[in-house]
Amino acid sequence: MSFYLCVDCGGSKTSAVVCDASGKILGRALGGPSNFAYMSVASFTDAVRIAVSNAVKTCVSPPSIEPVTLPPSTPLFAAAWFGISGVDSPQAVSNASHALSALLGIPLGPRLLVANDTHLLAAPLRLHADISHAITAIAGTGSCVVSFRQQSSGHLEELARVGGWGWILGDEGGGFDVGRETIRQMMLDVGRDSLGMTPSPPSKLKENVLARFGITGVDHAAEVLPVVHLPEPSLTADTIPHVQSYLLVAREKRLSQLAPLVFEAAFGPDADPFALKVLRHCAGSLADQISLLSRPVGDDPALAPRAVDAKDAVLCFGGSLVGVDKYRDLVLDELRKRGHVFRYVEFVEDAAAVGAAGLASLGEPKDV
Known part of the structure; x- marks a missing residue:
């Protein structure tokens, strides 16, 4: 349960980053488009599955060639944060959350954060303790x-x-x-x-x-x-x-x-x-x-x-x-x-990486 996952789901690509509890990036991968508003839930889930599976495969050196099965048979992620383009309403958040919970084997709750992709850009806030x-x-x-x-x-x-x-x-x-x-x-x-x-x-x-x-x-x-x-x-x-x-x-x-x-x-x-x-x-x-x-x-x-x-x-x-x-x-x-x-100005070039580090900085949340 030492992995933290952050996924930036956009209209042109899906970027998945896996880091450890210190925020060090262990693996990452890109997938196809995953704008939730323009795709079926099944197509969205498939895009995320490919990106996350490939990101996890790169977490070992040399990268594993074995496919990663999702949902995993044993808990894989301490927490996951998804910033998803096209998720602009409470109902869309709920629909995406249920699909991702089933895909990753993470219960609905504090370990699974799902929001619009603009939320990932705010990740640097978690790295400034004075604001x-x-x-x-x-x-x-x-x-x-x-x-x-x-x-x-x-x-x-x-x-x-x-x-x-x-x-x-x-x-x-x-x-x-x-x-x-x-x-x-x-x-x-x-x-x-x-x-x-x-x-x-x-x-x-x-x-x-x-x-x-x-x-x-x-x-x-x-x-x-x-x-x-x-x-x-x-x-x-x-x-x-x-x-x-x-x-x-x-x-x-x-x-x-x-x-x-x-x-x-x-x-x-x-x-x-x-x-x-x-x-x-x-x-x-x-x-x-x-x-x-x-x-x-x-x-x-x-x-x-x-x-x-x-x-x-x-x-x-x-x-x-x-x-x-x-x-x-x-x-x-x-x-x-x-x-x-x-007070601070940041340019977030890699939203998934910054998001993963910000998520890890919170520590492992507890299921409720």
């Missing part, structure tokens, strides 16, 4: 911000949540937002030029965006609008050869896939001021959401009793965009302007 609050900010293709309080038992209580509404309604500060804001700022410049104002300075980002969509000449920037709004063609053999590749992806991805161009232009050799302006705007939008869950300095706690005081909390970032140091610095700079300076 009890955290805010997690995910910014990858989409975005979501959640606040937590650590209970005396060590378990995390979700306090409040903002964002995670998808590309139509939000995703501020994420990849889609970056692409959308790029086009918006380009079109605002077109509007300014139509007024006879001083022409906008040249921008390498604008050139690259237009070239991506097959548009030649900055004077034709408005031609980007039909490209953005055109529905995807039917993906049939007779249409694929006759359309541009960017039209074969979902419309929202035509924008989110612009994010790498923006980051390269802003933080690369060109240091494009236009690209940096776009990223500052998006960083500010994400900072606004973090600020919504934070208590302004000097505010009466009674006004928002579940708000987090930044100076006594850790801000945990996760996701590909905030994994870029310079973009994360923009977000922190925007937070400072709003009066929020966190």
Whole structure:
């Protein structure tokens, strides 16, 4: 009963990490997608079974080639923590918990923690003994911000949540937002030029965006609008050869896939001021959401009793965009302007590993 298991279940992969009581990683493995909202319970369980079995097999040196049977014949894990994308309601938590309890042979209760994947990002809170609050900010293709309080038992209580509404309604500060804001700022410049104002300075980002969509000449920037709004063609053999590749992806991805161009232009050799302006705007939008869950300095706690005081909390970032140091610095700079300076700031690159260490730090819970 010396193993602790943490599994990060996402829409593209399943990451399983096994550690010992000291938090040392003993084994790990990746599996296929395991978003609970998009799969049957059976398919979800199969994805988890493969990832966990392979992680356990790597716990010996050399790795065992023998298959690991789940549920195990003897107790294998002292505790397990699952962060599952698509688990957004009490009923979903219950359904996933029952499936995982049967799979791992762990009774429902304190040894089996099941929650949304944002909870794993708050794992660093368990590693800071002098604070009890955290805010997690995910910014990858989409975005979501959640606040937590650590209970005396060590378990995390979700306090409040903002964002995670998808590309139509939000995703501020994420990849889609970056692409959308790029086009918006380009079109605002077109509007300014139509007024006879001083022409906008040249921008390498604008050139690259237009070239991506097959548009030649900055004077034709408005031609980007039909490209953005055109529905995807039917993906049939007779249409694929006759359309541009960017039209074969979902419309929202035509924008989110612009994010790498923006980051390269802003933080690369060109240091494009236009690209940096776009990223500052998006960083500010994400900072606004973090600020919504934070208590302004000097505010009466009674006004928002579940708000987090930044100076006594850790801000945990996760996701590909905030994994870029310079973009994360923009977000922190925007937070400072709003009066929020966190005691600790962490970027959680490996949520399953940090989660496993945090779980082991609690010690072995007792079944009830």
